[in-house]
Amino acid sequence: MEETSFISRQDNLLKSIDEGIVIIPGAGLKQKSHDTEFPFRQNSDFKYFTGFNEPDATLVLKKTIEGEVERHLFLQEKNPEMEMWTGIRLGSEKAPEVLPIDSAYPNHEFTRRLPDLFKGHKNLYYNLFNHDLQSKVTKALKSLGGKRKEKYFTPLHWHHLSPLIGMLRLRKDQNEILAMKQAAELSDIGHRAAMALAAPGVNEKEIDQLLSYLFAQENGEGPAYDSIVAGGTNALILHYIANNQNLKDGDLLLIDAGAQVNTYASDVTRTFPVNGVFSPAQKDLYQVVLNSQKVAMGHMKIGATLKEIHTSTCQILLKSLIEADILKGSFEELWEKDAYRAYYPHGTGHWLGLDVHDQSPYLDNQLEELTLDEGMVFTCEPGLYLPVGDASVPSKWQGMGIRIEDDILITQSGPENLTRSIPKEVKEIEEACKEDIKTILSKLSSPSLLS
Numbered sequence: 001m002e003e004t005s006f007i008s009r010q011d012n013l014l015k016s017i018d019e020g021i022v023i024i025p026g027a028g029l030k031q032k033s034h035d036t037e038f039p040f041r042q043n044s045d046f047k048y049f050t051g052f053n054e055p056d057a058t059l060v061l062k063k064t065i066e067g068e069v070e071r072h073l074f075l076q077e078k079n080p081e082m083e084m085w086t087g088i089r090l091g092s093e094k095a096p097e098v099l100p101i102d103s104a105y106p107n108h109e110f111t112r113r114l115p116d117l118f119k120g121h122k123n124l125y126y127n128l129f130n131h132d133l134q135s136k137v138t139k140a141l142k143s144l145g146g147k148r149k150e151k152y153f154t155p156l157h158w159h160h161l162s163p164l165i166g167m168l169r170l171r172k173d174q175n176e177i178l179a180m181k182q183a184a185e186l187s188d189i190g191h192r193a194a195m196a197l198a199a200p201g202v203n204e205k206e207i208d209q210l211l212s213y214l215f216a217q218e219n220g221e222g223p224a225y226d227s228i229v230a231g232g233t234n235a236l237i238l239h240y241i242a243n244n245q246n247l248k249d250g251d252l253l254l255i256d257a258g259a260q261v262n263t264y265a266s267d268v269t270r271t272f273p274v275n276g277v278f279s280p281a282q283k284d285l286y287q288v289v290l291n292s293q294k295v296a297m298g299h300m301k302i303g304a305t306l307k308e309i310h311t312s313t314c315q316i317l318l319k320s321l322i323e324a325d326i327l328k329g330s331f332e333e334l335w336e337k338d339a340y341r342a343y344y345p346h347g348t349g350h351w352l353g354l355d356v357h358d359q360s361p362y363l364d365n366q367l368e369e370l371t372l373d374e375g376m377v378f379t380c381e382p383g384l385y386l387p388v389g390d391a392s393v394p395s396k397w398q399g400m401g402i403r404i405e406d407d408i409l410i411t412q413s414g415p416e417n418l419t420r421s422i423p424k425e426v427k428e429i430e431e432a433c434k435e436d437i438k439t440i441l442s443k444l445s446s447p448s449l450l451s
């Protein structure tokens with residue numbers, strides 16, 4: 001584990017506070033049905049500061065006004081009987097050797113130790129919306145309240161921690177960028193394979209499963225979010241995840257799917273013809289969306305804001321909708337009414353990182369839009385969704401949903417499209433659709449599907 005990087009992330013957080021105690025709980029297991037749980041997913045903030053992937057752990061950082069720092073971890077205690085059922089636990093004895101902390105204790109000591117950890121601090125930082133932690137914090141503080149003879153400060157000033165962490169997570173370091181590039185590479189393999197496999201009669205489910213399989217190759221951890229495999233009009237449902245319909249000749253297929261590596265997400269959408277060749281109507285509409293994405297990319301530079309990028313994308317899409325006679329009226333009047341929203345209802349991009357919708361702020365302390373800077377990663381995902389039965393939409397376009405989504409890293413020398421290798425131009429897509437799925441799978445380091 002790269003301890004220094006986690007320590008420096010903790011130090012960066014502590015730099016933003018004068019003194020205090022910081023509590024960052026990891027995730028627990030979530031019940032799926034009686035006696036079974038969902039696959040474990042670590043809390044992103046906890047992962048960011050520790051790299052530790054066990055459930056039910058809590059990081060406690062302390063900083064005195066003199067700048068002395070302590071790093072404590074509470075975690076599951078070793079328990080051979082339980083480990084036989086659910087897997088090996090690191091345990092409190094070993095934890096300080098391999099994790100970026102000074103001391104570790106079993107979870108059952110949390111309630112007892114918390115009051116002592118609190119003593120002497122004035123400030124407490126944690127996620128104020130975590131009610132479970134809040135009740136433990138309150139109990140610990142109450143237990144300190146009644147001792148009149150003892151003289152020490154207690155942390156009665158509570159601060160919401162999430163925005164501080166969100167600001168840190170906004171700029172990715174080299175380790176994070178590496179993980180995101182690896183995730184992008186797996187997404188490339190997945191989307192190419194989907195283009196090769198898709199054909200009339202193939203079920204969305206088969207493509208969904210193929211994506212999951214490919215996203216778990218090498219160091220991949222599977223899909224970063226539920227894949228959207230939406231043939232035909234299913235693409236009009238923005239978060240369609242049923243993925244269980246047969247693909248139809250003449251339809252488009254929208255796939256929004258990205259691999260996860262070391263808990264870092266990629267988030268990619270491609271839209272292509274099920275039969276491998278764009279019809280003239282599909283090509284025209286596809287080019288409109290692709291063009292809007294290129295315009296958006298032209299605005300991506302240090303100092304720009306995601307809002308500016310969104311505005312320029314909406315403007316170009318609105319112009320195209322007017323040119324296509326779908327929206328009728330002057331640009332100014334339709335812009336004033338947000339008329340494009342009927343066909344482009346979502347944003348053009350969001351922060352990307354440990355969370356697919358990364359939990360970083362969009363506004364600064366002055367409520368100004370945050371400006372793009374080196375190391376920030378976000379998506380660029382314009383789309384158009386033209387409903388069936390909308391009399392303003394020519395029938396050749398009704399029922400089409402097109403989105404194109406890439407992941408962008410801001411660098412000193414401009415935007416770097418991390419997912420640029422995934423076919424996107426009409427010609428590239430039609431070529432990729434002609435590929436043989438067996439050839440793609442045979443190039444994998446472990447082509448077990450073929451054996």
Ligand code: GLY
Nearest residue numbers: 225256267356381
């Ligand atoms: N995959 C979710 C999104 O594009 O925001």
Ligand code: MN
Nearest residue numbers: 267379381405
């Ligand atoms: Mn996205």
Ligand code: MN
Nearest residue numbers: 256267268405
């Ligand atoms: Mn997406």
